[in-house]
Amino acid sequence: MKNSKVTIQSVADLAGVSRGTVDRVLNNRTNVSKKTYAKVLQALEETGYMLPRDAHEKSIRLSHFSPIKLGVILPAWTGYFKQEVLKGVNQAQQELQDFYVNILIEQCESDTPLECIDKIDKLVKKGIKGLSICTFTAMDIVNKINDLVSSDIPVITFNSDLPTTNRSAFCGQDYTKSGKIAAELMSKCINPTSNIIACVGNLEFEGHRERLEGFIEHITMLGYKEEQLIILETFNSYSVTFKKLSTALSTIPNIGGIYMANRSVSGCADAIKEHANCSIPKIICHDTPISTQNLLKNGQIDFTISQDLVNQGYMPLIMLRNYLQKNIPIQTSNGISNIQIICSQTL
Template identity: 50%
Template sequence: MGKKTTIQMVAEKAGVSRGTVDRVLHNRSYVAPGVRNRVMDAIQETGYLSPLQDHKRTIYEKAFSPIRLGVLIPNWTGHFKTEILRGVDAARTDLVDFHVKIILMECQTDIPEETIELLDTLIAQNVQGIALCSVNAPAIEKKVSELTDMNIPVITFNSDLPNSRRLCFIGQNYQQSGRIAAELMSKCVPMTSKILAVVGNMEFDGHRMRLNGFCQRMYELGFKKSQIEIIETYNDYRTTYRKVSESLKQIPQLSAIYMANRSVAGCTEAVSTAGKKGTLRIICHDLSESTKRLLQNGSIDFTISQNIFQQGYLPLVYLRELLQKGNFPKFKQTDTNISIICSQNMENILQ
């Protein structure tokens, strides 16, 4: 038989006194949240609860009571979906011992009404918190605020709903990443250059903020609005290929392309078909396997990455901390990293 777990063993595991452990077990005040969490973790790891009376067990079980969390993602494929799902799966694995069930749903369109319907479906399945990435539409912001009134916290990720009453946002500072792209671009082309800016979907806050940051910094650096042509291609390969091809014909003096868009391959294929590979500077975002190949073969010059995995993982961890432990996120926005990548450092970047 193994040695019986004692309160002293719990105290040593948590790095606190026996009295502190006793205060946590009896749910008394004067225990800092971080210390309380440490003690609860030590109780779980040592298995000390087994001999406790029912009223003490209840305190522990409240902190690890079963909860259901919902995740709603847009109809995006490729690198975004792969990394988001990898983050969600990691959270599912890490939270299984805390009795957290995660329900994942995916939009088929960018229509706000579909997003609202799927949010209602999640509510019908009794989720207690939701991680959401969606278009920025007034109807969705209103729905998120209504969910907050129902005591169902919503954390946005990757693309924000800043005018809603969401709990917090987890994603890159897109305004800043766009400004960084502009700073790089200004070093690559003459001040008289014509530049094409290709954005995915302006209804997504992240896409719009990237473009805003890029244009804002370019204007600060002395480039004129007439020098920057903006097109929207909805992250679709064929649409991107077609619109970039049209722009190359209409603006023969084009010097560079800024891709605030996921369909980078559509852009580079259009450039290659036009016989302009290597003569145009191209800067994009994110680091998929496709982007790595394009960096390696010289089709693009730089990409600015973000940690999409964390955007799938952290909302679920934060919701669990809130719903089971009462711990609110420390910040309204959790930034994931911004890294400038070229062909020479792409293998050293952690995603």
């Protein structure tokens, strides 16, 4: 039957299935039984629509793995963080769909333990066999994750760790180190007698807290006194960041540097604009959304320290799949995301 005019319809006719079923097989979609899959593969090979080698490889890849569902819990963060993490999640889904892996995503809308636990329960009811999660430290959440692990549902944290849980691994940056790098940069940019403002997003998130602790540890080791440091918790809010920094710039003298360990860098830049009569402090922040890149190019901030958020979304799902379907042990991981120092000239 092989000829140069083979169509999906001719493959479907030979296999005794619909064109839609052939399309699902060709595009690695689910909802096709193994028996039907085999019939379509045989028809694809016989008609010449698919090379025998390709059909064989496809059959081998699909034949040995039982379908599984993996869950992802995202915090109540939007914008750059969500976009980059979802790129990694989507990449994992594309790579794993051949192996009958279905990835289910739940995003929190608030920073409350009850909502996070509710999202976890929804995924468990849907039958997930493994969980990738970014959330904050709360005893109820810690207990919930430990319950999952006790029920043979492995958990991998990403971006912000939960080290007191029985989670299998953490996929994220060494945030203490990144905070120390920020302190090293700051020390080389400002006068040793200057005051420094450090803005942190939410101290309930391990990653935010570790950045700040790393910064404080290293800047004091370099000779700065703790009374030179002003800590502001801004909850990643533009308005809170703008208001608190505006007040600080109006009331605190000799501010030489601002360390933005949170996501509202534009709030910092706008607060400084409102205080054009004061000397412009050096600003060091994290991550590389378009807004931050523009601020770097315009000279409104000095350095940013990047992390690989795409990889943080991607790797936990690959590790969970390898463990659940291939029995490959999950290796406890830290520092999985590279640390890069970015300035206007490296963009």
